[in-house]
Amino acid sequence: MKFSRRTFLAGMGAATAAAVLPKSRAQAAADSSDTYATLIDLSRCDGCSALNTPLCVAACRTKNASRFPEPDPAMLKDYWPKNFHEDWSTRREITYELTPYNWLFVENVYLDIDGKEEQVNIPRRCMHCDNPPCVKLCPFGTAKKDKNGPVYIDPVACFGGAKCRAVCPWNVPQRQAGVGVYTYLDPVPVGGGVMYKCDLCRDLLAEGGIPACMSACPKQAMTIGKKPDIQRHAEELAASYSGYVYGKTEHGGTGTLYVSKIPFEKIDAALMDGINDSKKVMRFHKPDNVMQKHSALVKTALFAPVAGVIGAFAATVSKREDSNDQQ
Amino acid sequence: MTNNKVTRHTRAVRLTHWTVAISGFVLLFSGFGTMPLYARFNINKIPGLSWSGDFLIEQGLHYCAAIIFTAAVFFHLVFHLRRREFAALPKKGDVKESLEIVKAMVTGSPEPPSGKFLAEQRLAYAAIGATSLVLIATGLINLDPAFIQTVTLTHTVATMLFLVLFLLHVGAFLIKANRPLLPSMVTGRVRRNYAEHRHTEWEI
Ligand code: HEM
Ligand code: SF4
Numbered sequence: 001m002k003f004s005r006r007t008f009l010a011g012m013g014a015a016t017a018a019a020v021l022p023k024s025r026a027q028a029a030a031d032s033s034d035t036y037a038t039l040i041d042l043s044r045c046d047g048c049s050a051l052n053t054p055l056c057v058a059a060c061r062t063k064n065a066s067r068f069p070e071p072d073p074a075m076l077k078d079y080w081p082k083n084f085h086e087d088w089s090t091r092r093e094i095t096y097e098l099t100p101y102n103w104l105f106v107e108n109v110y111l112d113i114d115g116k117e118e119q120v121n122i123p124r125r126c127m128h129c130d131n132p133p134c135v136k137l138c139p140f141g142t143a144k145k146d147k148n149g150p151v152y153i154d155p156v157a158c159f160g161g162a163k164c165r166a167v168c169p170w171n172v173p174q175r176q177a178g179v180g181v182y183t184y185l186d187p188v189p190v191g192g193g194v195m196y197k198c199d200l201c202r203d204l205l206a207e208g209g210i211p212a213c214m215s216a217c218p219k220q221a222m223t224i225g226k227k228p229d230i231q232r233h234a235e236e237l238a239a240s241y242s243g244y245v246y247g248k249t250e251h252g253g254t255g256t257l258y259v260s261k262i263p264f265e266k267i268d269a270a271l272m273d274g275i276n277d278s279k280k281v282m283r284f285h286k287p288d289n290v291m292q293k294h295s296a297l298v299k300t301a302l303f304a305p306v307a308g309v310i311g312a313f314a315a316t317v318s319k320r321e322d323s324n325d326q327q
Numbered sequence: 328m329t330n331n332k333v334t335r336h337t338r339a340v341r342l343t344h345w346t347v348a349i350s351g352f353v354l355l356f357s358g359f360g361t362m363p364l365y366a367r368f369n370i371n372k373i374p375g376l377s378w379s380g381d382f383l384i385e386q387g388l389h390y391c392a393a394i395i396f397t398a399a400v401f402f403h404l405v406f407h408l409r410r411r412e413f414a415a416l417p418k419k420g421d422v423k424e425s426l427e428i429v430k431a432m433v434t435g436s437p438e439p440p441s442g443k444f445l446a447e448q449r450l451a452y453a454a455i456g457a458t459s460l461v462l463i464a465t466g467l468i469n470l471d472p473a474f475i476q477t478v479t480l481t482h483t484v485a486t487m488l489f490l491v492l493f494l495l496h497v498g499a500f501l502i503k504a505n506r507p508l509l510p511s512m513v514t515g516r517v518r519r520n521y522a523e524h525r526h527t528e529w530e531i
């Protein structure tokens with residue numbers, strides 16, 4: 001296999017190994033035309049099967065521990081008029097799903113491939129979409145996307161209304177009650193906490209580094225680079241083992257490309273096997289982007305001012321309307 | 328036209344008013360619907376409103392109403408510009424005069440003389456008009472992510488303002504002095520004696 005993390009870095013103009021990447025990479029981040037993309041090679045990931053917690057997951061938790069929410073116990077109460085609230089603070093140890101305290105997890109799925117069972121391990125986190133509805137639809141403008149790709153949520157202004165999660169096809173942002181601006185509005189029943197998710201370690205990227213999960217991976221299953229390079233490498237990699245790519249066109253394009261020997265439809269079917277609530281699974285489906293759902297209406301809306309003006313001209317050429325209304 | 332009535336609103340004006348009012352209401356409803364407020368507050372449990380918690384339905388509704396609202400607002404602007412009708416625009420001293428009108432409503436003393444529109448009507452018009460233009464601008468812009476934050480936040484803040492103004496506007500008809508104006512938005516006419524009393528400077 002010609003493909004390696006090294007090839008990416010060479011493509012980015014830095015030939016040094018990822019973990020000791022020099023500061024010069026910061027130039028790439030500064031150039032706004034350079035968007036990051038990541039590649040996750042499922043043929044490399046073994047889910048750290050010998051360990052309790054995969055190393056990437058552990059690294060992510062350590063790296064972000066200081067940013068995890070510390071809720072005010074008095075605010076850990078139900079979202080009126082609902083009789084529930086989302087409190088993960090007593091279950092911080094959970095590593096098998098996305099929570100406010102766990103922004104990356106590894107899906108393990110068993111597939112029947114030509115009669116023999118195969119395990120597939122899939123690191124899952126925010127896809128850092130190209131056209132992220134979570135960002136575009138946040139009413140408070142607190143979900144943001146950096147020019148160079150990372151999508152993140154600013155905890156300072158987040159109300160925890162969870163619109164971002166409602167419009168995310170993978171239900172990525174996770175809510176913790178008892179923190180954030182909504183606590184100041186108590187007892188007015190609005191908001192519900194703060195939403196948390198992977199931010200692609202944008203702080204490390206800005207320093208010229210790479211995400212914590214990636215440098216922790218002993219198999220080098222995850223790589224980051226400039227989008228065109230990553231896309232090319234993903235396609236070459238897929239071709240090298242007649243595999244498949246997920247994330248390039250899905251949801252209007254994402255910043256995360258999965259490459260697998262097994263078709264993603266099969267993986268998705270296996271993930272969904274025996275599950276009746278599709279929201280409980282982080283899928284490999286082909287979701288529509290809600291930003292594109294009503295694109296015809298959006299285009300029409302852009303012409304609405306013109307329609308109004310034309311109508312006004314039409315209505316004012318008629319003398320009759322003019323003469324029966326003098327003020 | 329009967330003699331004891333005077334024309335206040337032409338058909339085009341009434342049509343525009345109701346188009347803006349209805350689409351404005353739908354925009355408020357669906358805008359909050361996309362937030363998504365109705366699932367949270369169990370509005371979607373009310374019979375007949377189960378759809379209200381569905382994001383895509385609310386978004387489609389918001390966009391449809393936005394098209395109508397925007398077209399109507401632009402129609403209104405150009406229509407009156409072409410006809411040189413500017414009576415509804417605020418004038419100098421309107422703030423002071425509105426306070427006097429409010430005082431008159433409370434104390435029952437005579438109101439200061441008015442033209443076609445009262446000073447407070449002119450101010451209300453300017454406020455709701457400006458807010459609407461902000462909502463249209465921020466709604467139509469789909470800028471790149473660096474700007475989108477300011478745009479969406481402005482849209483949300485302007486919504487709150489719009490909601491307050493909308494309620495004040497509807498609430499104004501709880502006040503007896505304003506009620507003779509109500510039929511005029513349906514029939515276009517008000518009683519002559521009302522107009523002569525309250526809008527002394529209106530050249531009917
Ligand atoms: C009376 C006028 C309006 C009101 C009260 C209103 C209210 C709202 C509210 C509450 C939201 C959700 C919070 C947010 O994202 O800021 C929203 C979102 C939005 N509005 Fe409006 N709006 C109005 C007019 C318009 C117009 C005229 C347009 C477009 C021409 C528009 C386009 C949008 C868009 C694109 C969104 C983003 C959410 C989505 O796409 O679902 N709005 N509006
Ligand atoms: S995966 Fe979800 S949270 Fe991440 S950028 Fe896409 S829509 Fe937003």
Ligand code: SF4
Binds near residue numbers: 060064104125211212
């Ligand atoms: S990029 Fe950073 S925040 Fe995101 S999963 Fe990896 S370590 Fe966690």
